Amino acid sequence: MINLDDDTNNFKKLVHLGLNVISSDDIEQQILSPLSCLREYESKWILEFDLPLVEKEHISITLDSGNKIIVEAKLKEKYYISNFHEKYEFNYFKKSVNLPDNIDEAKISAKFDNGRLVIIIPKTSKGNKIRIE
């Protein structure tokens, strides 16, 4: 149930799992874990992150040497989650995603619109052509 007056929804789903932590959010570092999805197309991969409460200027995207993409973003306003009688403050989103092989790193591009970051990762084509007899 949406409670428009309260920020406790994040904890709702954890009760039945018997957990007492906030998913993979990092309370100490004030980091929220954003939702992401990776979809495969014939010529590319599309990696999306849901980054509400974020402005384009405050997003950093890094591709490390191990084919891992790291997205960090500062929230434009503090976000609070209440659990039991505690209130936790969050200021950032951060998530790293392992990318598949055979990607064209030099041609990776990104766009951000309406709080959604879309990273387009072109595939490279390798191998030998096979002749049809």
Added chain:
Amino acid sequence: MTQKINKKNKKILLVGFPSSGLIGTFATSYVVHTLKMNQIGEIDHPDLLPTLFVENGEILEPIRIYNKENLFVILSDIPFEPDLASDFAEMVVNYSKEQKIDMIVMVSGLEALNNPPASPKVYGLITDKSLEKTLYENQISKFLAGSIYGTEAKLLSKFRKLGVPTLVIYAECHPFFPDPNAAINAITTLSKVLKIKLDTEDIKNKMETLRIQHRNLMQETLNALQQKQEKHPKPKVPQIYR
């Protein structure tokens, strides 16, 4: 603000549960919240993982029934698998017969092929020809072709076979992220169908926060959908044979 529901209207049962973009969850909860509906019951099932939610110190069961005048709502805060969906559908049908419900309305999300769509659309799928008029009067485009799977398919199939006129309002959305923006389109259509005024200003102001709040529920819904697909893979029937 208290909304009045026209007593001359048909008896309608609105059913909402987590699905693509959490459209059903957002839209149905918003109706309950805006109309200040009263909780009148709960639905339990022995195979449901024991779950209780606590809000402002009050214990809530995950599947609840609300009512205000001739509008009834069954709202589930948990996603469930098709195996349970069958029993859930029977419970809903029994309840609607008990209450002499004229029409069931479900709200859900539909992945836009061209994502994000320039102007997201809303479609209506009906189980009974008597509802053609409802589509026409409310200018809802008819869902003409496509496939539905999982919980929704099970519910819809059951409602159709048991002869309960059902309308499903599908709003184009992002299927993997909570999409309150798409839910607003669904709420606007729902407002016409239910013939009640539903001001969407409140949800518009809180869209970004709602997206953060509902990350876990979205993830759990996707996990449930994935389990469904592993257990019951989507049929890969060419369009022409459908």
